[in-house]
Structure formats: C-alpha cells, structure tokens
Amino acid sequence: MTGRRGGTFVFTADPVFPPVSGADLRNWRTVLGAARLGPVTAVSLWGPPPGAAPTPPDDITLATLSDATAAAVFRRPAGGTAVDLTFPEGWRERLDALLAGGAPQRIVIEHLGLAPLLALPVLQGARRILDMHNVESDLLAASEPLWRRLLTRDAKTRAVRAVERAMIAAVDEVWLCSAIDAARLARLHPGVPPLRVVPNAVPSTWRDGALAGEPDARLRQDGPRLLFVGHLRYRPNIAAALFLARRLLPLLRRRLPGATLVLAGRAPHHRVRALAGPGVTLVEGPDDLGSLYAAADVAAVPLRVGGGTRIKVLEAMAAGLPVVATALAVEGLDLEPGRHVLIAERPESFVAAIERLWRDADFAARQRAEARAHVLGRFGAAVVDAAIAAGLAGPAGRPDKG
Structure with missing residues (x-):
C-alpha cells in the first residue's frame, strides 16, 4: 500500500x-x-x-x-x-x-x-x-x-x-x-x-447522543449502579477498581443496600477479574458503551495517578451521567466542584457524594445538565x-x- x-x-x-x-x-x-x-x-x-x-x-x-x-x-x-x-x-x-x-x-x-x-x-x-x-x-x-x-x-x-x-x-x-x-x-x-x-x-458517540436514564425513573430502585470504564490492565485503573470494589462498595451498601458496581474495559488484569462477584459485574471489551452508560446512575472515578485529561470523564459527562471523582481525575478539565462534578478522596466522602446524587434527584439533574453543556462546549x-x-x-x- x-x-x-x-x-x-x-x-x-x-x-x-x-x-x-x-x-x-x-x-x-x-x-x-x-x-x-x-x-x-x-x-x-x-x-x-x-x-x-x-x-x-x-x-x-x-x-x-x-x-x-x-x-x-x-x-x-x-x-x-x-x-x-x-x-x-x-x-x-x-x-x-x-x-x-x-x-x-x-x-x-x-x-x-x-x-x-x-x-x-x-x-x-x-x-x-x-x-x-x-x-x-x-x-x-x-x-x-x-x-x-x-x-x-x-x-x-x-x-x-x-x-x-x-x-x-x-x-x-x-x-x-x-x-x-x-x-x-x-x-x-x-x-x-x-x-x-x-x-x-468528547468521543463522537456522545456529541449528539441521548442522555442516560432520567433520575426519576431510577429512584424506584434500592441503590445506585456505579460505573467505572477504562483499560483494566493499566496500573492506575487497576488501583481504582480495587478501591471501588473493596473499599467503597461495602461502605456504600451499608447506606444503600442495593448499590452495585460495573467495571468495564479491555484486557482485565487478574486482580480485576477476581473482583467479580455479588454486587460487582465485570464487562470485558464492551462492544457498546452506550448501553452501559444508559444503565448506570453514577460514574465513579477514583484515580490517584495519571496525567493528561481523562476521556472517561468527558465520555460520562457527555452521556449525561453524574460524576464523582478525585481531584486528580478531573485535572485540566476546568470543572467547578459542586456544579459539574462532586470531588471525593476517601471512601467516606465518595459514599456521601453518591448518596447525595441518589437521594436528591433535582440536584443530580442540574449537575448532569451543567456538566454535559460544559464538556460539549469546551471539548467538542x-x-x-x-x-x-x-x-x-x-x-x-x-x-x-x-
């Protein structure tokens, strides 16, 4: 050629x-x-x-x-x-x-x-x-x-x-x-x-895509569905998956017993594979991220190491999914905490932020709309x-x- x-x-x-x-x-x-x-x-x-x-x-x-x-x-x-x-x-x-x-x-x-x-x-x-x-x-x-x-x-x-x-x-x-x-x-x-x-x-999938499910329809459940998307053999993402499944989810389920977690991405490390079980679903090499975002309630992004800007955050916000993340995970995106994203560092603060989004549908809807408008305008x-x-x-x- x-x-x-x-x-x-x-x-x-x-x-x-x-x-x-x-x-x-x-x-x-x-x-x-x-x-x-x-x-x-x-x-x-x-x-x-x-x-x-x-x-x-x-x-x-x-x-x-x-x-x-x-x-x-x-x-x-x-x-x-x-x-x-x-x-x-x-x-x-x-x-x-x-x-x-x-x-x-x-x-x-x-x-x-x-x-x-x-x-x-x-x-x-x-x-x-x-x-x-x-x-x-x-x-x-x-x-x-x-x-x-x-x-x-x-x-x-x-x-x-x-x-x-x-x-x-x-x-x-x-x-x-x-x-x-x-x-x-x-x-x-x-x-x-x-x-x-x-x-x-913002990935082209979401430039004109539909938003994730509306909060009112989700409140019939007894707990939120958390989503984490990333290359699951990449060291920072492995650490994030371990944090979510082993530290955050058990604590969250004391407050919201129906809470679940989905880990989705390519080439899961054996430590990530071992996390699959009650309350934790592993989706390897997803063909359709749209269906995962549509079924989720909160994107949780607890990254501790990394550089650049996270496409996973842009993607979640463009899909209309509320995001709870560490400050590092949203670095460089010019997001306003409390308006576009909720910032958390420890398991307890992640739980408080997720529960707030889950119980306050009006607040969650405002964050979804403001974040989506921001990323489409700045990163379109x-x-x-x-x-x-x-x-x-x-x-x-x-x-x-x-």
Missing part, C-alpha cells in the same frame, strides 16, 4: 481505527482533524488482519508496518527504557513503500517509543509534531513505589526523561492535553519547542479540530534553531 502524496502522516503504536481505548480516541480525533487539511495516512506498528477493521472515511488511509501482535510490539527490547517499543522485522521496507508516493508535509508522532522514526532522512523535511498524551516521566515517577525509586536512584524515570528530552529537541511543536501538563513539561525540560494545548475531545470536536488544524498549519523547522 502507498500512502497519500504529501498530506499528513500520523504515526501510532496501536491502530487508530476503530478507536477503543482513550489513547485510540485521541489519535483518531487527530486523524479526523488533520483530514480537514487534506489526505491523511495513519500508520501503526501493528494492526488487525486485512479486512478485520471497518473501512475508514475516503480521505484517510490506514496502514501498518508489520503483521506483529500488540504483545510483540510492546515487549521491551533488551536494554530499553520503560517506553521503548520493539520495531518488528520488515518495518522499514513497509514504510518505504508507503512513502513511495512522496514524503509527507506533516507528521504527528504519539508515542515516545516511536523515536527511531525521527532519525529517518525521508521525514526530515516535514513539520514534526510530538503528541504527548501524558508527561510520561512524571507519570512514571508518580506511579513507582518510593522504595524502588530510592533503591534504583530513580534510574527508570531518568531514562524515560532522557528519551523525552531527545524527542522534544527533534520536533517543531509538542502537543499536550492540558495547560497543567504543558507547565509540567516546561518545568522538566527548559527550552522545549513551542507547546500547544490540544485537549482531548469543533474546538479540538481547530487546535489540531492550527498546530499542523505551522512551518517545518524551529525558529529557535535558525
């Missing part, structure tokens, strides 16, 4: 279409935004077998650099850092074939493990953008146990920070999900290239596509490098 002549190439680790995870949703939005400027070729290190994925829109070409599995690509190479990927055999030949129609005008790279692409001469003349879904070195430092960081003298974090430094020095612009992450990156790497906040977008496709187009429209080459 040959890529489109000129235009934009978006390089990703995972295939962008159909989007499944939060990272996929952000990457697919980048592709759709870039398509407003001309042809786009989305290139992943691995992908589904030919014919297994739906056909994308006409202006978009999907390509993969290998027939490898995700597990093979994400297997850390010998001596590699925590973000390094394994480039499968034959990837360069496939890329050369894609570029036979002409070098791209613009490239977007979304994973630090794709750093080898920036060294290729054929991509030197393009406008080069690094889309950082998270500040990875900061996220890694926050998630590593303190004893391990002290024992290893923070070697893992320092190695990832070196990869970040090299990549940001090789690109024309860096995109981040929030102003908070932009400030973090500038603090960690003084002299970074121009930074642009390209927020996560038009807003995000405008930021993407502005970032792609700049020149190749950094002014500070002469």
